[in-house]
Amino acid sequence: MTDRPSPSSSNSCMSHQLVDGHVVDLDTVRDVARFRNATREELYAKRKAVSLDARRATATAIGTLLNEAIGDPKNKVIAAYWPIRGELDLRDWMANMHNRGAILSLPVMPAKHQPLEFHHWTPQSEMQMGHFNIPIPAASAPLDPDIIVVPLLGVDAAQYRLGNGGGYYDRTLARRPNAHTIGIGAEFCQIQTIFPQPWDIKLNTILLAP
Numbered sequence: 001m002t003d004r005p006s007p008s009s010s011n012s013c014m015s016h017q018l019v020d021g022h023v024v025d026l027d028t029v030r031d032v033a034r035f036r037n038a039t040r041e042e043l044y045a046k047r048k049a050v051s052l053d054a055r056r057a058t059a060t061a062i063g064t065l066l067n068e069a070i071g072d073p074k075n076k077v078i079a080a081y082w083p084i085r086g087e088l089d090l091r092d093w094m095a096n097m098h099n100r101g102a103i104l105s106l107p108v109m110p111a112k113h114q115p116l117e118f119h120h121w122t123p124q125s126e127m128q129m130g131h132f133n134i135p136i137p138a139a140s141a142p143l144d145p146d147i148i149v150v151p152l153l154g155v156d157a158a159q160y161r162l163g164n165g166g167g168y169y170d171r172t173l174a175r176r177p178n179a180h181t182i183g184i185g186a187e188f189c190q191i192q193t194i195f196p197q198p199w200d201i202k203l204n205t206i207l208l209a210p
């Protein structure tokens, strides 16, 4: 052994880690994570303060905006989501899209920290419990969505999303550059910036309703 510092013990290398091939600064990552966790708590609290009736009205308004944005849904493969933690409930809209000829799908986590898959769903689909107790279609039928409707916890002025903090949508969208992404939420989701990091992916369209 020599006392020459090895690359792995030098400060410059300790201050970096690889996230999906991205080089990032650990101090920045820590500060950004702290900011985002505090912002998530504020946004969860705002969401919780909304009455069920008001949330339903927002979801209905978002459904109308989605119809305008998507146009004729026939044969389009659309990913939506099964609502958790006070997210807007779009299941009536999803059933309506299905009746108009769209092919619907829901996110499925194949494993922790891995990209999401999207499995075929119809209003008749039998459901089972997936990770984090989120219901998923019992039959596993992965699809390649044309449109991905993403629930917003927060969204910033540059169309970057704040979600539940697992990084799942970022990992997923990084591998699906051709899908058109639509972030949906209530107007109070808006924040100035999430301090975007190399792994964050901007959404193509943002739809917000009062």
Ligand SMILES: Nc1nc2c(c(=O)[nH]1)N(C=O)[C@@H](CNc1ccc(C(=O)N[C@@H](CCC(=O)O)C(=O)O)cc1)CN2
Pocket: 081, 082, 083, 084, 087, 107, 108, 109, 116, 132, 134, 151, 163, 164, 165, 166, 167, 168, 169
């Ligand atoms: N409706 C809906 N479905 C979805 C998502 C979503 O945001 N909304 N997802 C979008 O990603 C995936 C689930 N993502 C999730 C990410 C984190 C946690 C969660 O509970 N995290 C813990 C921390 C766990 C840990 O540290 O390992 C927590 O917040 O307490 C739950 C779901 C797939 N399905």
Ligand SMILES: Nc1ncnc2c1ncn2[C@@H]1O[C@H](COP(=O)(O)OP(=O)(O)OP(=O)(O)O)[C@@H](O)[C@H]1O
Pocket: 019, 020, 036, 161, 162, 163, 164, 165, 166, 167, 168, 169, 170, 171, 174, 199, 200
């Ligand atoms: N493409 C990726 N590869 C590896 N790690 C990633 C990737 N994207 C995000 N992460 C990691 O996931 C963690 C959470 O990311 P972020 O704060 O962006 O979550 P989020 O977008 O709010 O979560 P979610 O998409 O699950 O709702 C970060 O520590 C980040 O390093």
